[in-house]
Amino acid sequence: MEQPDWNTLSPARMWRDWIAKSEAQWSEAVSQMLKNEHTGEAMNRQLNEMQLLHRQFSELAQASLATANLPSRNDFEALDERMGRLEDGLAQVAAELSRLVQALAVSGGNANADQIVNTSRPTRNRKPASDLIQTRG
Structure with missing residues (x-):
């Protein structure tokens, strides 16, 4: 008795x-x-x-x-695009700042990186618009 071909019966x-065969028939x-x-x-009409x-x-x-x-959704997509551009710009500024710190360190500047990069917030020296209106009158 001959053995069946198991590959064809898989x-x-x-x-x-x-x-x-189904794909060919449907096509x-x-x-x-x-x-x-x-x-x-x-x-086409549908x-x-x-x-x-x-x-x-x-x-x-x-x-x-x-x-x-x-x-x-369009508002969120526009915001996402704008945030992406801001993040890219911030990354460029950070890279330039890093290069500046390295250049100053190589040039033999006495200041260390903490002195070069001031992390304190700037002072607020501008009055709110409501205060300006009251002082002009």
């Missing part, structure tokens, strides 16, 4: 073959359907209507959020 292989069916001019036009509905829903959602004084 469930994984049978599954893979079934998937490949052929969809290709035939799209070759029909009426089907293509109907699908996609255009879906895009219009999505755009209208997005505008309605943004208007509702604006009415409630809440940020929209």
